[in-house]
Amino acid sequence: xxxxxxxxxxxxxQEGENLTVYxxxxxxxxxxxxxxxxxxxxxxxxxxxxxxxxVKKLKxxxxxxxxxxxxxxxxxxxxxxxxxxxxxxxxxxxxxxxxIFGQGTTLQVKP
Amino acid sequence: xxxxxxxPKFRVLKTGQSMTxxxxxxxxxxxxxxxxxxxxxxxxxxxxxxxxxxxAKGEVPDGYNVxxxxxxxxxxxxxxAAPSQTSVYFCASSFSRFYxxxxxxxxxLTVT
Numbered sequence: 001x002x003x004x005x006x007x008x009x010x011x012x013x014q015e016g017e018n019l020t021v022y023x024x025x026x027x028x029x030x031x032x033x034x035x036x037x038x039x040x041x042x043x044x045x046x047x048x049x050x051x052x053x054x055v056k057k058l059k060x061x062x063x064x065x066x067x068x069x070x071x072x073x074x075x076x077x078x079x080x081x082x083x084x085x086x087x088x089x090x091x092x093x094x095x096x097x098x099x100i101f102g103q104g105t106t107l108q109v110k111p
Numbered sequence: 112x113x114x115x116x117x118x119p120k121f122r123v124l125k126t127g128q129s130m131t132x133x134x135x136x137x138x139x140x141x142x143x144x145x146x147x148x149x150x151x152x153x154x155x156x157x158x159x160x161x162x163x164x165x166x167a168k169g170e171v172p173d174g175y176n177v178x179x180x181x182x183x184x185x186x187x188x189x190x191x192a193a194p195s196q197t198s199v200y201f202c203a204s205s206f207s208r209f210y211x212x213x214x215x216x217x218x219x220l221t222v223t
Contacts, residue, residue, distance in 0.1 A: 042201050042216055097161075097209070098156060099212065
């Protein structure tokens with residue numbers, strides 16, 4: 001069974017601080033996606049990484065896929081209250097588009 | 112475009128009752144998925160479909176059935192609801208297996 005472990009599960013920081021969320025597995029994934037979910041809504045895709053060692057930047061967010069395609073990280077620089085939400089990593093498997101989700105990291109950014 | 116819509120938004124069932132959750136997408140996507148989300152467990156795949164008329168089991172299929180009679184609709188059925196099925200259910204669709212999944216707003220189901 002493929003599993004994705006996210007850490008930390010909860011993070012409460014002050015506006016302006018930096019943070020990193022980790023997503024780890026013992027399995028290799030064909031792709032790794034990061035989603036953000038706000039209360040009462042469905043997840044929304046932030047980024048997809050497909051190549052080992054790939055780094056993608058989205059404004060203050062930096063995503064990295066591990067060289068062996070087993071792990072990923074999300075780094076947020078100078079966090080803002082608008083970054084508050086649940087961050088989910090999801091690994092792509094097989095030929096059916098099925099995703100294996102991590103348990104999520106709840107981020108709270110205080111003004 | 113409405114994207115992915117789910118009906119109903121909330122529902123309370125008694126143990127043993129049945130119900131059907133409807134997911135509709137207007138993006139002409141081939142792939143559709145049903146997930147459940149429980150606290151601390153992320154999203155777990157229940158069933159999925161790679162095209163009209165096809166369905167397949169996901170990670171946690173027991174107690175659920177699905178049908179995809181039309182490309183734009185994906186139905187999730189609970190024949191005999193149990194308290195363990197209390198959860199938030201999300202439907203998602205995707206153009207192909209390499210593309211992002213678009214999620215609906217969710218259905219909050221409580222089984223008493």
